[in-house]
Amino acid sequence: MPVTETLHRSIFKQILEHEVFPAMGCTEPISCAFAAAAAAEQLGMPVETIRLTVDPGTFKNGAAVTIPNSKGRKGNLIAAAMGALIARPAFKLEILKEVTPQVLEQALGMLDRGAVAYDCCENERGFYIEVLVEGGGSCARCVVIGGHTSIALLEKDGLAVSDDSALGAVNDDHGYRETMRLMKLADLLHGVVCLDDEDRAYIQRGIDMNLAVAEKGVDLKRNSFQLQQMMKQGLKADDLFYRVKQKVASAVDARMGGLAEPVMTSGGSGNQGALTILVPYLVGRHQGVELSRIQESIAVSHAVNSYIKSYTGELSVICGCAIAASISAAIAIVYQQAGIDEEKISHAIGNVIGDLCGIICDGAKSGCSMKIVTGAEASMRSAFMALAGYGVSNDDGVLGRTAEESIQNLSKISLEGMQLVDATVVHILQDKAPRSGKA
Numbered sequence: 001m002p003v004t005e006t007l008h009r010s011i012f013k014q015i016l017e018h019e020v021f022p023a024m025g026c027t028e029p030i031s032c033a034f035a036a037a038a039a040a041e042q043l044g045m046p047v048e049t050i051r052l053t054v055d056p057g058t059f060k061n062g063a064a065v066t067i068p069n070s071k072g073r074k075g076n077l078i079a080a081a082m083g084a085l086i087a088r089p090a091f092k093l094e095i096l097k098e099v100t101p102q103v104l105e106q107a108l109g110m111l112d113r114g115a116v117a118y119d120c121c122e123n124e125r126g127f128y129i130e131v132l133v134e135g136g137g138s139c140a141r142c143v144v145i146g147g148h149t150s151i152a153l154l155e156k157d158g159l160a161v162s163d164d165s166a167l168g169a170v171n172d173d174h175g176y177r178e179t180m181r182l183m184k185l186a187d188l189l190h191g192v193v194c195l196d197d198e199d200r201a202y203i204q205r206g207i208d209m210n211l212a213v214a215e216k217g218v219d220l221k222r223n224s225f226q227l228q229q230m231m232k233q234g235l236k237a238d239d240l241f242y243r244v245k246q247k248v249a250s251a252v253d254a255r256m257g258g259l260a261e262p263v264m265t266s267g268g269s270g271n272q273g274a275l276t277i278l279v280p281y282l283v284g285r286h287q288g289v290e291l292s293r294i295q296e297s298i299a300v301s302h303a304v305n306s307y308i309k310s311y312t313g314e315l316s317v318i319c320g321c322a323i324a325a326s327i328s329a330a331i332a333i334v335y336q337q338a339g340i341d342e343e344k345i346s347h348a349i350g351n352v353i354g355d356l357c358g359i360i361c362d363g364a365k366s367g368c369s370m371k372i373v374t375g376a377e378a379s380m381r382s383a384f385m386a387l388a389g390y391g392v393s394n395d396d397g398v399l400g401r402t403a404e405e406s407i408q409n410l411s412k413i414s415l416e417g418m419q420l421v422d423a424t425v426v427h428i429l430q431d432k433a434p435r436s437g438k439a
Contacts, residue, residue, distance in 0.1 A: 009191050009192075009194060010176075011176045011179060011180060011188065011191070011192075011303075012191065012192045012199075012299065012302075012303055013199075014176045015176070015302055015303060015306045016199070016202060016302070018147055018150075018174060018268075019147075019265065019266065019267050019268050019302070019305075019306055019309075020202075020206065020264060020265060020266055020273070020302050021092070021093065021264070021265055021268075022093070022094055022209065022262035022263070022264055022265070023093035023094065023148075023262060023263060023265050023270050024068050024093065024094045024095075024096055024097055024260060024261065024262045024263075025065075025067055025068040025079070025093075025096055025255070025258065025260075025270075026061060026062070026065040026067075026255065026256065026270065026364045027061075027093060027148050027265060027268055027269055027270055028054075028057070028058040028061035028062050028076070028148075028315075028364065029061070029062045029065060029067055029075065029076045029079035029080075029364075030079060030093045030095065030096060030148075031058070031093065031129055031144060031148040031149070032052060032054065032058070032062065032076045032079050032080040032083065032129055032131070033079040033080055033082060033083025033086075033095050033096055034083060034089055034091075034092060034093060034095055034144070034148070034149055035080070035083070035129045035130070035131045035142045035143075035144045035151075036050060036052070036079075036080040036081070036083035036084035036131045036133065036142070037083040037084060037086055037087050037088055037089040037091075037095055038089040038131075038142040038151060038154060039084070039131045039132065039133045039140045039141055039142035039154070040083070040084040040085070040086075040087035040133050040140065041087045041088065041089055042140040042142075042154060042155070042156045042161060043087075043133050043134075043135055043136075043138060043139070043140040043156065044138075044156075045135050045136040045138065046135050046136070047084045047085065047087075047110075047133045047134070047135045048115065048134055048135040048136075049115045049116070049117070049133070049134045049135070050080055050081060050084055050110070050115065050116045050117070050131065050132070050133050050134075051116075051117040051118075051119070051131070051132040051133075052076060052077065052080045052116065052117065052118050052119070052129070052130070052131055053118075053119040053120075053121055053128075053129070053130040053131075054076060054119075054120060054121070054128065054129050054130075055120075055121060055124040055125075055126065055127060055128040055129075055315070056120060056121075056122055056124065056422035056423060056425070056426050057127065057314075057315030057316070057361070057422065058076065058127065058128070058129060058315065059076070059120040059363075059426050059429070060361065060362065060363035060364070060422070060425055060426065060429065061315070061361075061363050061364040062075050062076030062077075062079070062363075062364070063075060063076075063363045063364075063365070063429040064363055064364070064365035064366075064429075065256055065258075065363075065364040065365055066256065066257055066258030066366075067079050067082075067096065067258055068096045068097075068099070068258050068259065068260040069082075069096050069097070069099035069104065069258075069260050070082070070096075070099070070104060070258065071104065072258065073108075076118070077111060077116050077118055078107055078108070078111065079096070080116065080131060081106075081107035081108075081110045081111060081116050082096060082099050082103055082104065082107045083095055083096070084131070084133055085103045085106050085107055086098045086099070086103060092149050093148060093149065093265075094262055096260070097260065120426055120430075122422075122423050122426060125313070125415075126145065126146060126313060126314065127144075127145065127146055127147065127148075127313070127314035127315055128143075128144070128145055129143070129144040130142070130143045130144075138156065138157050139156070139157060139158075140154075140155065140156045140157075141153065141154070141155050141156075142154050146174050146314060147174055147268060147314065148268050150174070177306070177309070177310035178310070180306065180307050180310045181310050181311065184403075184404060185304065185307055185345065185403050185404060185407075186340050186342045186345065186403075188303060188307060189300055189303060189304075189331075189335075189340050190340055192299050192300060192303040193296045193299060193300060193335070193340070195295060195296060195299055199295075199299065200292070200295050203295045203298050203299060204295060205264065206264030206273065206277050206298070207264075207277055207278075207281050207295075207298070209262060209263060209264045210251055210263055210264055210273060210274055210277050210278050211247075211278070211281075212261070213250075213251045213254050213255070213259065213261050213262075213263050213274075214247040214248070214250045214251040214254075214274070214278060215250070216250070216254045216259060216261065217249070217250035217251055217252065217253030217254030217255075217257065217259070217369075218246075218250045218253070220253050220254065220257045222249075222253040222257065222366055222369060223249045223252075223253055223366075223369040223370055223373065224246050224247075224249035224250035224253050224369065225253075227242065227245060227246045227249060227373070228246055231246075240282075240283065240286050240380070241377060241380060241381075243282065243286075244278070244279055244282045244283060244376055244380065245373045245376045245377060247278055247282060248274050248275055248278050248279060248369075248372050248373070248376045249369040249372055249373050249376075250369075251263065251274040251278060252271050252274055252321075252368055252369035252372045253366070253369045255270050255271060255274070256271075256364060256365060256366045256368055256369065257366065264277060266301065266302050266305045266325065266328070267302075267305040267306055267308075267309050267314075267320065267324065267325070268314065269320060269321070269325075271320075271321045271325075271364070271368055271372060272305060272320055272321050272324065272325040272328075274372065275321055275325040275326065275328075275329055275372055275375055275376060275379070276298070276301040276302060276305055276325050276328045276329055276332070277298055277301065279329035279332070279333070279376050279379055279380065280294060280297045280298055280301055280329055280332035280333055280336065281294055281298065283333050283336070283380060283383075284297060284333075284336050287336065287337070289336045289337075293336055294336065296335065297332040297333070297335045297336045298332060300328075300331055300332045300335045301328040301329055301331070301332035302328070304327060304328040304331050304332075305324055305325055305327075305328040307407070308324040308327060308328070308407055308410070309324065311407055311408055311410070311411035312324065312410065312411045312414050312415070313414075313415070315361075316361060316414050317360060317361060317414045317415075317418040317419075317421045317422055318357075318358070318359060318360060318361060318410070318413070318414045318418070319356075319359045319360060319361045319371055319375075320361065321368065321371055321372050321375050322356050322359045322371045322372070322374055322375040322378075323352065323353070323356050323357065323359060323375070323410070325375060325379075326352050326356060326375035326376070326378050326379040326382075327348070327349050327352045327353070327379070327407075328379075329375075329376070329379035329380075329383075330348040330349070330351070330352055330378075330379040330380075330382045330383040330386070331345050331348050331349070331383075332383075333348075333379070333380065333383035333384070333387075334348050334383050334386055334387060337387050338387060342403070343391075344386045344387060344389075345386070345403055346391065346402065346403040346406070347382075347385070347386035347389070347390065347391025347392075348382050348383050348385075348386040348391075349403050349406050349407065350391045350392045350393075350394065350396075350399045350406055351378075351381070351382030351383075351385055351386060351390075351391055351392055352378050352379065352382045353392075353397075353398065353399060353406055353410060354392035354396055354397065354399065355378045355381075355382065356374070356375070356378050357397065357398060357410065357413065358413070359371065359374075360418070360421055360425070361425075362425050363425065363429060394406075398410065398412075398413055
């Protein structure tokens with residue numbers, strides 16, 4: 001295998017390890033639970049108080065989303081409190097499957113007596129969670145930076161914990177993203193599609209996991225249910241576009257509704273995982289594409305999502321589901337029919353950006369399934385147009401002359417042009433509701 005291909009394969013392995021993993025519940029609140037658990041494990045005694053500090057993106061994504069096994073409670077506070085009481089970070093982002101009625105009762109008691117303090121660090125541009133726990137005259141602190149389980153600092157009573165076993169070997173090195181930024185997207189994808197049996201089994205696990213969740217969200221009678229009713233009333237055709245959108249919406253309805261079931265993420269996001277996995281899978285099955293080719297297309301989808309995040313960051317001002325994941329799914333569909341065709345890939349990217357550029361992220365919530373439907377529609381339409389040789393002109397708006405330039409311009413819009421959006425959204429959320437963790 002050529003050296004460059006070996007490098008690209010290595011990058012893809014790291015993407016799978018650090019960005020594609022099972023998570024139960026919205027990943028930002030669950031990351032708060034994970035960080036609190038890591039700090040509490042070091043404390044080694046009952047937690048009496050918790051102080052949680054997060055970046056604006058994490059604040060947004062914890063403001064209105066229902067937390068699994070919380071009996072309908074919402075927010076980062078209840079997640080952090082339950083995580084601290086469980087104190088088992090080895091479960092990573094599936095930690096809240098360990099919630100018992102006693103854990104929930106104790107967590108709610110901590111919130112009621114004001115034992116959990118909460119701050120948003122509005123100047124923090126990257127992913128940042130800090131948890132300080134106190135009890136028995138001691139304190140412990142965990143800081144997660146850059147990724148949902150990426151522990152940058154763990155200490156007890158001011159002394160850093162340096163033992164790898166104590167850290168749980170969860171430090172996530174995202175250095176591969178810097179390498180990706182120097183690469184052409186098509187070059188990266190040539191190495192990504194050379195899957196081994198382990199890769200294929202893991203990708204299939206994600207397909208099966210997300211299909212299972214997509215069967216359950218409709219029962220909540222939210223967006224996916226409404227789509228289903230429209231179809232039954234003759235307002236929507238029972239076609240490929242409807243079936244894909246209804247399934248993806250159901251998966252997101254389930255996640256945002258606090259269903260205690262794992263979802264395979266993409267780019268560290270469960271909602272993005274629903275879109276990047278389910279859209280190419282369902283389209284491929286409908287089009288009669290071989291399963292092995294569909295699995296490769298989903299590998300492409302994960303890699304493109306990671307590539308975009310290497311520019312836009314872990315959490316973005318723009319909606320990652322509606323834009324980054326939609327681009328990823330569109331390129332996956334193109335790959336199924338045309339392989340790594342640079343012109344068609346560039347068309348697919350431009351078509352999605354031309355349609356959806358500017359959709360902001362205003363936090364994780366039940367309404368995310370509305371955006372996921374928009375993203376699924378755009379990804380399929382953009383891909384089929386690209387396969388037909390049609391692409392929005394690169395003279396249009398923020399589109400660049402190449403796929404890479406378009407993605408870089410998207411990043412500029414997010415990181416430079418929309419700097420005040422996150423702070424504005426945070427202020428709106430703070431003004432709307434008390435930080436009590438109650439639904």
